[in-house]
Amino acid sequence: MNLLVTIGSGVVFGLALAAPPGPMNAVIAEESVLRGRVAGVRAGLGAATADAMFFLLAYLGVVAVVESLPLLRAVMIAVGGVLMLYFAVDTARGARASFRPTSGDEPSIEADKGFRKALVLALTNPYQVLFWLTVGVGLLRPGELDVLSRLPVIGADLAGTLVVATGSPALIGGFFLGVLIWIVGFPTGLVAAERRIETFAPVVAVGSAAVLAGFGIYFLYDAATTFEALSIVDTSVLLAN
Numbered sequence: 001m002n003l004l005v006t007i008g009s010g011v012v013f014g015l016a017l018a019a020p021p022g023p024m025n026a027v028i029a030e031e032s033v034l035r036g037r038v039a040g041v042r043a044g045l046g047a048a049t050a051d052a053m054f055f056l057l058a059y060l061g062v063v064a065v066v067e068s069l070p071l072l073r074a075v076m077i078a079v080g081g082v083l084m085l086y087f088a089v090d091t092a093r094g095a096r097a098s099f100r101p102t103s104g105d106e107p108s109i110e111a112d113k114g115f116r117k118a119l120v121l122a123l124t125n126p127y128q129v130l131f132w133l134t135v136g137v138g139l140l141r142p143g144e145l146d147v148l149s150r151l152p153v154i155g156a157d158l159a160g161t162l163v164v165a166t167g168s169p170a171l172i173g174g175f176f177l178g179v180l181i182w183i184v185g186f187p188t189g190l191v192a193a194e195r196r197i198e199t200f201a202p203v204v205a206v207g208s209a210a211v212l213a214g215f216g217i218y219f220l221y222d223a224a225t226t227f228e229a230l231s232i233v234d235t236s237v238l239l240a241n
Contacts, residue, residue, distance in 0.1 A: 009164040010174020011181065017131070018182035023084055023121055023215045025186065026208035031114035032187035040190065043114035044183025050122030051179065054132040055172070059140055073126050074226035080124040081219030087117055088212035139175065142167035 019025075024047040032040030065072075122128055143166045164171060 003170055006164055006168055006170040007174035007177070010171040010176075011178035013171075014175040014178020014180075015182055016178075018179045019186075021211060023125070023212055024118060026211040026215075027087070027114065027118045027121065028183065028186055029190055030208040032190040035114065037187045037191045039114050040187025041184055043118040044187065046115040046118030047122045048176070048179050048183055050119055050125075050128065051132075052176070053123070054128060055136065058132040058136045070226065070230060073129075074223050074230065076124055076126045076129070077219050077226065078223035080121070080126060081216045081223060083121060083124055084212045084216030084219060087121065088209045088216055092206065092209040139166050139172060 024044075028040050028043045028047070031043040144163050
């Protein structure tokens with residue numbers, strides 16, 4: 001029974017982190033409505049692959065290097081911002097294209113493009129690295145995790161509702177199972193909706209472009225702020241010497 005609770009908690013946690021709107025879900029949504037369910041799932045697998053890589057790096061302790069090097073983190077943020085703006089333009093162009101250039105569930109080069117796009121964005125997303133530096137490392141270490149407190153907006157109200165033991169393979173497995181459920185279920189739901197509403201695909205594509213552009217601008221602003229702070233610190237050190 002405890003094993004099932006741990007796995008179920010991991011699933012809830014994985015879904016809670018995968019479901020909120022963000023650049024990864026924008027890419028999955030675009031691929032789903034323009035190229036079909038399989039393309040959307042493949043894009044989701046790109047993001048999940050990055051999570052698996054970060055999980056391995058967190059386990060080995062390599063991810064901590066990013067946190068110890070502020071300049072590297074700022075460069076990652078800047079690169080991520082530029083890539084998101086680039087993909088936002090590409091997504092906006094896709095909104096003008098046909099609803100589904102390839103037949104619904106047939107794999108194609110375009111579907112591979114979605115996988116690569118999501119993978120590159122996830123790997124250059126410093127906040128994904130930050131997650132594995134904090135919560136991700138917490139999943140690996142023996143202890144306790146307040147699962148629902150990590151939910152956006154309502155997390156504070158649910159703190160203490162679901163606390164599980166960490167450091168368990170069952171919890172990690174449940175976490176990735178939750179992510180997998182989302183990256184399969186989300187595209188399936190979008191494609192089903194698109195088949196019922198003729199204008200759904202271009203609307204989702206435009207919305208995805210807006211989300212990517214918004215995150216791109218925010219990332220570039222964050223990077224510029226970090227670079228400015230680092231330059232002030234360097235100037236202060238020089239003056240002190």
